[in-house]
Amino acid sequence: MLTRSSTTDSTTTRTTVAGCVPSSALFHDMLLEEPPRASAPAQARRRAVSMELQAADVCRNCPLMVDCLYAAVVRHDVAGYAGGSTEKQRMRIRRQLEITVDPEDFDTLAGVTGRNRHVDHAEVLRLRNANPKESLEGLAHRLGCSLSTVKRHLHTARKGPTGSGRPAVTPPSRTEVLAAYALVVHGIHVEQAA
Numbered sequence: 001m002l003t004r005s006s007t008t009d010s011t012t013t014r015t016t017v018a019g020c021v022p023s024s025a026l027f028h029d030m031l032l033e034e035p036p037r038a039s040a041p042a043q044a045r046r047r048a049v050s051m052e053l054q055a056a057d058v059c060r061n062c063p064l065m066v067d068c069l070y071a072a073v074v075r076h077d078v079a080g081y082a083g084g085s086t087e088k089q090r091m092r093i094r095r096q097l098e099i100t101v102d103p104e105d106f107d108t109l110a111g112v113t114g115r116n117r118h119v120d121h122a123e124v125l126r127l128r129n130a131n132p133k134e135s136l137e138g139l140a141h142r143l144g145c146s147l148s149t150v151k152r153h154l155h156t157a158r159k160g161p162t163g164s165g166r167p168a169v170t171p172p173s174r175t176e177v178l179a180a181y182a183l184v185v186h187g188i189h190v191e192q193a194a
């Protein structure tokens, strides 16, 4: 597994970075990825809670926490626990911020190898332009990602800079995301400068 020290956009997902690497079994456990419903056996729910606390501890000590949280809230609708938050918490954070993000498939979780490798949008377009006759499968192979990831990036590019056609909105600042996180996850109201 990779340990990445920079804080570029590609560090935004939890499978690429140092904080998650030693705890990958925890972060990929289905109980953490999909917490059991209230009707599930108590033992499973207790275990899920315990895992969430462990993951929260890992994230709290991760040097990439702010970048990871920001990306998981603003850029990609990642699955599972990331950036010190569960999927449900991130949904609530987005509601606070009045933003939505398009769902991403598992390919965008920025895994390091194979089909889960993170793929930079610009890199996909650069390779496509440089190799216009190459099959999409070939591009996917070069990029180390899945065919669906290549298609999605090309589809996004065709739609233009505003993506889905919704009016472009200014993304929230990190301060705003952190304030919403503090409120949703910790119940702490952070005053922000006007």
Ligand code: SF4
Residues within 6 Å of the ligand: 013, 014, 015, 017, 018, 019, 020, 058, 059, 060, 062, 063, 064, 065, 066, 068, 069, 081, 082, 083, 084
């Ligand atoms: S904040 Fe958490 S999920 Fe994100 S990279 Fe760090 S340990 Fe992984």
